[in-house]
Amino acid sequence: MVAVLVLNAGSSSLKYQVVEPDGTRHLKGLVERVDESGFPAALARMTAELEEAGLSRESLAAVGHRVVHGGPDFSDPVLITDDVLTAIADLARFAPLHNPPAVEGIRAAREEFPDVPHAAVFDTAFFTTLPPASATYAIDAGVAAEHGIKRYGAHGTSHRFVSAAAAAFAGRPLDGLRQIVLHLGNGASVAALRSGRPMDTSMGLTPLEGLVMGTRAGDLDPGVLLHLLRAGLSVSELDELLQHRSGLQGLAGRHDMRDLTAAMAAGDPTAQLAYEVYVHRLRKYIGAYFAALGGVDQVVFTGGVGEHQASVRGAALDGLSAMGLAVDPARNDQPPEGPREISPAGAPVQVLVVPTDEELEIAREVVALLPR
Structure with a gap:
């Protein structure tokens, strides 16, 4: 079994699934009102559900985290290190509602699952290959370069999956x-x-x-x-x-x-x-x-x-x-x-x-x- 625990940490909720690349699903759930108890408590509840479903920590190949904005730093999924986590936190300037809870979720998950690889998958990554004519805003080029202003897109994970699935269908x-x-x-x-x-x-x-x-x-x-x-x-x-x-x-x-x-x-x-x-x-x-x-x-x-x-x-x-x-x-x-x-x-x-x-x-x- 090559199972990945996929986490989507929002401002007040934690969505999770344990899924294999062939589409086999072992568990799916949602913890709400996370802002009241914090992500460590939410992950503890989730871990209890994993154990009830017969899923041990050792059965997980990795933990995958959805992160909305990768900014100019990340064009592909990446294994999470302390430096990567710091960079994701810095990118909150582009997605102030989305990246901060992702960072908190990653921190809590790395504490809960310290011996499992953690990876970040960015909603913006799919669009890093946009043609320059699509990605470029018509403002002062120096200002744009200094502040990282360009079209980054979002929902890239969904667009990538759906486009391939539509062609296959x-x-x-x-x-x-x-x-x-x-x-x-x-x-x-x-x-x-x-x-x-x-x-x-x-x-x-x-x-x-x-x-x-x-x-x-x-x-x-x-x-x-x-x-x-x-x-x-x-x-x-x-x-x-x-x-x-x-x-x-x-x-x-x-x-x-x-x-x-x-x-x-x-x-x-x-x-x-x-x-x-x-x-x-x-x-x-x-x-x-x-x-x-x-x-x-x-x-x-x-x-x-x-x-x-x-x-x-x-x-x-x-x-x-x-x-x-x-x-x-x-x-x-x-x-x-x-x-x-x-x-x-x-x-x-x-x-x-x-x-x-x-x-x-x-x-x-x-x-x-x-x-x-």
Whole structure:
């Protein structure tokens, strides 16, 4: 058995799975309200569950940690040393909500499992090969270089897994395949891929850019922020606005798409507008990436919203039939089980729903790091 304990440490939760590279799962769980007791207590609870499931520490080949931002320092998964951990902590300047809890989770896990290799897998790593024209912001080059300002992307682990899984499901080689992958959850991003390599992606220096999200606005004129600063808002107030009081939450007071669509059905005009803004942004990016790729072979939906909200998928592609993009209503309404095609039979562009599996992808990347 080559089992990897995959940990995803959030600000108030710890998600974990024990998974093998072939997809075999031995345990899956979630510890919530971590902020009240800290990660050492959360890991102690998790370890007790491992033992109850008959999994010893010696049965683990490694511990894999999801880390959102690798900045300019990390372009690949890496075995964690003290220096690596310090670097991840320093990169909190790019992801202040995400990297600090990851660091605390890593510290606690290294104490709990001191004799097991630990590895970090970065959400940004997949996008380190973005073409310069996609990765470069049009600001003073010296300022950008001094502060590490470029497009780093996010959700890279998901985009990597889903793009390969979509090609395999369709029985098509990745080589030459043009894909638009939409990872739609509370956080959301879209990537344009050719031959399994990223050509562009919606998230930027931080996970704030791009699509409308649960609590984040996505694309926003930077002049709005300057205007609000001049109006007296502090940096911390702007951070709170952008991270927690924007997106669907800011527009309609609801960050969950299920709650939003229920409010729409009840006739709430603010929910209707929020939904229309959300879908409009999706269409804009799909059209832009169709152009950037010079056409597309597959459009793939994944993530909680992408996998389960048929209405969002249909609305995102509505009116794009001239580009060969359409969904078959009956196929689109199928129960959300496994990979499936939802485009009409014989459509020039395949539209797929492919469940993501970031934990499996992390496990595979971690095992590839281990000595043979």
